[in-house]
Amino acid sequence: MTEAVFGSPAGQVLVVGASGGIGLAFVRGLLALPGVERLYAACRQPEQAIELQAMSQQDQRLQLLTIDLTDDTSIAQAVAEIQSTTDRLHCVINCVGVLHDETVQPEKSLRQIDGDRMLHYFQVNSIGAVLLAKQVQPLLKHNQLSVLATISAKVGSIGDNALGGWYGYRASKAALNMLMKTTAIEYQRTCPKAIVAVFHPGTTATALSAPFQRNVPPEKLFTPEKTVDYLLDVMGQLKPTDSGEFFSWNGDRLPW
Numbered sequence: 001m002t003e004a005v006f007g008s009p010a011g012q013v014l015v016v017g018a019s020g021g022i023g024l025a026f027v028r029g030l031l032a033l034p035g036v037e038r039l040y041a042a043c044r045q046p047e048q049a050i051e052l053q054a055m056s057q058q059d060q061r062l063q064l065l066t067i068d069l070t071d072d073t074s075i076a077q078a079v080a081e082i083q084s085t086t087d088r089l090h091c092v093i094n095c096v097g098v099l100h101d102e103t104v105q106p107e108k109s110l111r112q113i114d115g116d117r118m119l120h121y122f123q124v125n126s127i128g129a130v131l132l133a134k135q136v137q138p139l140l141k142h143n144q145l146s147v148l149a150t151i152s153a154k155v156g157s158i159g160d161n162a163l164g165g166w167y168g169y170r171a172s173k174a175a176l177n178m179l180m181k182t183t184a185i186e187y188q189r190t191c192p193k194a195i196v197a198v199f200h201p202g203t204t205a206t207a208l209s210a211p212f213q214r215n216v217p218p219e220k221l222f223t224p225e226k227t228v229d230y231l232l233d234v235m236g237q238l239k240p241t242d243s244g245e246f247f248s249w250n251g252d253r254l255p256w
């Protein structure tokens with residue numbers, strides 16, 4: 001039988017950015033899988049995440065944690081909490097990302113470039129992911145198959161950039177891809193059963209894409225549930241030789 005990431009007993013999962021559109025759908029989708037024995041769901045303010053709170057009341061497998069990916073200490077504290085109950089994870093899914101918030105709006109032209117705002121994109125979209133890769137590494141050093149999955153974006157592909165614009169978001173996702181590719185190379189030495197991969201979720205109806213959905217044909221705008229079905233299917237079929245690759249929601253490999 002092929003070893004599967006979400007098959008019993010390989011079922012201890014961490015979702016970071018669990019309060020977001022895609023993150024929350026991952027939590028729901030994973031709890032529906034019988035192979036998932038324990039699910040740690042992390043976000044910046046779990047006490048305010050109403051859906052997560054309700055789900056954790058109903059399902060003993062779900063434990064809520066606090067992680068702000070711009071704060072290394074908060075990641076270390078959450079990992080220590082996980083380590084107080086287990087020495088291993090089989091799947092870590094990072095769904096954190098920012099395109100627009102109170103600090104940034106995607107730039108349409110060079111005139112809108114601002115160094116401090118660009119830094120915000122890199123802190124949340126790129127650096128946070130590699131801090132997470134550093135902190136979860138001890139939990140992925142075991143002899144069962146595991147996945148460190150990071151939700152990136154196709155607009156972070158340098159080879160695929162035909163439209164321009166969105167300087168900070170694009171560049172921070174390209175940096176994210178390089179950081180995860182580099183992580184994959186180190187993990188091959190330190191935790192060879194851990195597959196490190198980045199994913200394009202497809203345009204998904206969440207708060208992040210809400211201001212930009214007008215010109216997206218309905219068949220190309222996925223619900224978060226549909227996106228997660230696609231991504232879990234791709235993740236569930238990953239092999240160690242897939243580590244260090246960039247996948248689309250349909251399993252296609254994307255150019256860097």
Ligand SMILES: NC(=O)c1ccc[n+]([C@@H]2O[C@H](COP(=O)([O-])OP(=O)(O)OC[C@H]3O[C@@H](n4cnc5c(N)ncnc54)[C@H](OP(=O)(O)O)[C@@H]3O)[C@@H](O)[C@H]2O)c1
Nearest residue numbers: 017019020021022044068069096097153203204206208209
């Ligand atoms: N939606 C799309 O069409 C689309 C397309 C391509 C790629 N993506 C990528 O998919 C991922 C998920 O996006 P989404 O559509 O689900 O967006 P979303 O609903 O806006 O969720 C974004 C998540 O990121 C979290 N976050 C932001 N800053 C954070 C920080 N400093 N530390 C920890 N968490 C932080 C948010 O947490 P809070 O609740 O605490 O704010 C939220 O959970 C992102 O990486 C995004 O770039 C999305």
